Amino acid sequence: MPEAALAHGGAHASAHPRLQHHFDTLGQQKSAANLGMWVFIAQEIMFFGGMFTAYLVYRLWYFAGYAAASQELDLTLGAINTAVLIASSLTVAMAVHSAQEGKRNGTVGFLLATLVLGCVFLVIKYFEYSAKFHLHEAHHAASMVRLFPMQGWFHVDGELAPIANQMRIFMVLYFALTGMHALHMIIGIALLLVIMWMAWKNEFSAKWYTPVEMFGLYWHFVDIVWIFLFPLLYLVNRHH
Numbered sequence: 001m002p003e004a005a006l007a008h009g010g011a012h013a014s015a016h017p018r019l020q021h022h023f024d025t026l027g028q029q030k031s032a033a034n035l036g037m038w039v040f041i042a043q044e045i046m047f048f049g050g051m052f053t054a055y056l057v058y059r060l061w062y063f064a065g066y067a068a069a070s071q072e073l074d075l076t077l078g079a080i081n082t083a084v085l086i087a088s089s090l091t092v093a094m095a096v097h098s099a100q101e102g103k104r105n106g107t108v109g110f111l112l113a114t115l116v117l118g119c120v121f122l123v124i125k126y127f128e129y130s131a132k133f134h135l136h137e138a139h140h141a142a143s144m145v146r147l148f149p150m151q152g153w154f155h156v157d158g159e160l161a162p163i164a165n166q167m168r169i170f171m172v173l174y175f176a177l178t179g180m181h182a183l184h185m186i187i188g189i190a191l192l193l194v195i196m197w198m199a200w201k202n203e204f205s206a207k208w209y210t211p212v213e214m215f216g217l218y219w220h221f222v223d224i225v226w227i228f229l230f231p232l233l234y235l236v237n238r239h240h
Helices: 002-013 026-061 063-070 075-100 104-131 158-200 210-234
Strands: 144-146
Touching (some): 104 210
């Protein structure tokens, strides 16, 4: 046993500096990281799945309110944000590919592009949110609406008054779903800054690029969540 321990320690001494002591090879270490990331994504699916289920149940009960509230969302900004996130999935995939080939400049460049696109998404979402705090005329009815669902802020009158509570339920779920998605984006950007710094210091190579690949999985998951959110929230009975 002491000889085996010494042999193990000697192998580590000559191995890649990023190989942790409790793994024998970088391949084994990467497999463990992959498993951990997929377990994390699975519990994130369950987390968002609960909110998606609530959305679908209330949509069946209060479709008129859902359709009216959905028409007050900015379809153009939502579509732009969808395109932005799809583009960011491409840039993060290219960053992973560059890291696999040991291309430092390519990795940093594509990660930077992903960072810019992520920030663009959040800025657009800020303008979408801010519009919900202001009283304005409804798009498809003779009503005045203010759609931030907090008590004392939410306001619907005129033709939409009979379904005001239904519209408020939609807006609660809109802010819950998109707010949690935005929080995941902010966390992703924080992680991205760390990985960009590591890439800039040339810590990744064709032998070790696991953090870039794990970040790519996380970012793709966040993008996929939005791919579901966009049609569910923005495209509910858009024809009037």
